[in-house]
Amino acid sequence: xxxxxxxxxxxxxxxxxxxxxxxxxxxxxxxxxxxxxxxxxxxxxxxxxxxxxxxxxxxxxxxxxxxxxxxxxxxxxxxxxxxxxxxxxxxxxxxxxxxxxxxxxxxxxxxxxxx
Amino acid sequence: xxxxxxxxxxxxxxxxxxxxxxxxxxxxxxxxxxxxxxxxxxxxxxxxxxxxxxxxxxxxxxxxxxxxxxxxxxxxxxxxxxxxxxxxxxxxxxxxxxxxxxxxxxxxx
Numbered sequence: 302x303x304x305x306x307x308x309x310x311x312x313x314x315x316x317x318x319x320x321x322x323x324x325x326x327x328x329x330x331x332x333x334x335x336x337x338x339x340x341x342x343x344x345x346x347x348x349x350x351x352x353x354x355x356x357x358x359x360x361x362x363x364x365x366x367x368x369x370x371x372x373x374x375x376x377x378x379x380x381x382x383x384x385x386x387x388x389x390x391x392x393x394x395x396x397x398x399x400x401x402x403x404x405x406x407x408x409x410x411x412x413x414x415x416x
Numbered sequence: 417x418x419x420x421x422x423x424x425x426x427x428x429x430x431x432x433x434x435x436x437x438x439x440x441x442x443x444x445x446x447x448x449x450x451x452x453x454x455x456x457x458x459x460x461x462x463x464x465x466x467x468x469x470x471x472x473x474x475x476x477x478x479x480x481x482x483x484x485x486x487x488x489x490x491x492x493x494x495x496x497x498x499x500x501x502x503x504x505x506x507x508x509x510x511x512x513x514x515x516x517x518x519x520x521x522x523x524x525x
Contacts, residue, residue: 336515343517344460344503391459404450405513407459 303328307392307408314382315416322377322411324392332395333375334359334405335367337388344391350375382415389413419443419514422504426520433494437519439487439504448507449480451489453500454518460503463489494523 305326314320326333334349336359346359350369364386366378375394379386392408419442429435441449449466464471466478466487477490487504504516 334513341517344515346513389457404462405460407461410457410459 303406305392305394305406305408307390307411309411310409311412313414313416316383317381320379320382320413322379322390322392322413324375324377324408325373326375326392326394326406327373328394328396328406329372330394330396330406331372332397333369334393335365335375335377336391336393337361337386338391338410339388347377347390382413384415387413387415420504420506420516422502422516423519425501425518426522428522428524429494430524431494431496433523434490434492435494435521436491437489437502437504437521439489439516441485441487441504441506441514443506443508443514444485446485446506446508449478449487450505450507451476451478451487452503452505452515454503455500460515463502491521494521496523496525499523 308323331352335347336344338344345361347365348359348367350356353369353372356367356369369375390411393405395405422439451463452460453463454460464473464478466480468480470479475492479488499522501518501520503518506514
């Protein structure tokens, strides 16, 4: 089954404790991205990757890091989480970001709470 | 500044009603347009693409007006299962996909 998986699905952590949210897709997609979704603000892109070893900042990259060592994986790293990073995070992938329809496949989401 | 604006909602409608959602975008260079659906606490999923000539998929009709930078989604004969948040999405470049904040639809019996 074609899918994007994320782990963990739920995480409660404390300020400053480094964490990684994993994302993996089995569709051989080149393009992957991370979003956060907050009430009243909608989905905002954090980082994206157009291929292995190619990453770039989205709209809200501060406080986050990513890596793309393999095509299928795109982990999101919070080196020193803060309460303002409490949010619902989605990983997404697409085969061809310039093609139509530009369908992004989203993972199930990770609900992160930083206390 | 890239922006996608949607009706704030929520829209409360009875089953069988017709409901329309509107969306405007600020970047005149935008290339592709989509409607995504998001159920509560779930991931967004593509509902339909929006083409210049307008397109229909069953009870759903999407239209685009490039001159006015306006996109619409019409849902006819609403079902309870249509209750969700509808996201207007605009593709403005190779890697830029901008989401509206969404409009919530609640269909009641």
